[in-house]
Amino acid sequence: MEEYHSGDEVSFSPDDASNVVKECIEGIVGGVDYSQNKVNQWTASIVEHTLTQLVKQGKPFKYIVNCAVMQKSGAGLHTANSCYWDTTTDGSCTVRWENRTMYCVVSVFAVAIAL
């Protein structure tokens, strides 16, 4: 019987995740202006698509994808994250994106599953 590669430590790759996120954002809000009645659909699509693409990679991780979309109107926005986990295997990445009328901040957190 073949052994599963449990000896390999799988760690999170922020660069891969960052590329996945950027493609998802571009695909959903790439050329559009902020619109209040569409923004709920956009945030839901961004998190769902990103999650689906990450899960397809087949790595042994639990994922949390968080997306914030804000209209550009001069208000100050600050975000912070703090995590209590295993720093050798878990990780996160945050992608900031903007166009003329809105900011989009997407954070991905990946927590390794103990196999």
Place this chain on the structure above:
Amino acid sequence: MDEDPSAEETTFVVDEITTVIKEAVESTIGNSSYQHSQINQWMSSIVESSLSQLTKLGKPFKYIVTCIILQKNGAGLHTASSCFWDNSTDGSCTIRWENKTIYCIVSVFGLAI
């Protein structure tokens, strides 16, 4: 043999966490107005004190705490989260807090080890 009460200890309890976080937010920015120069300190203080209170609960969880502070200026803000985890043991809770000049949104995600 008595039933093992540790089953309770390994699920995410939303009410307990909500109380912990509300205290952390109130004690940090309870009476303050939005001030650009203080924001970094406030955010660090909120996430750090939340995380240390959570770890003091002593449960076998990994935690992620995120905090958003937004100036009340008429701008629209929308956030969404999607999670891929074990529904029976993991959970999240989001606390929305505001005063006259600040909106503060804190999300806690707990993942069972």
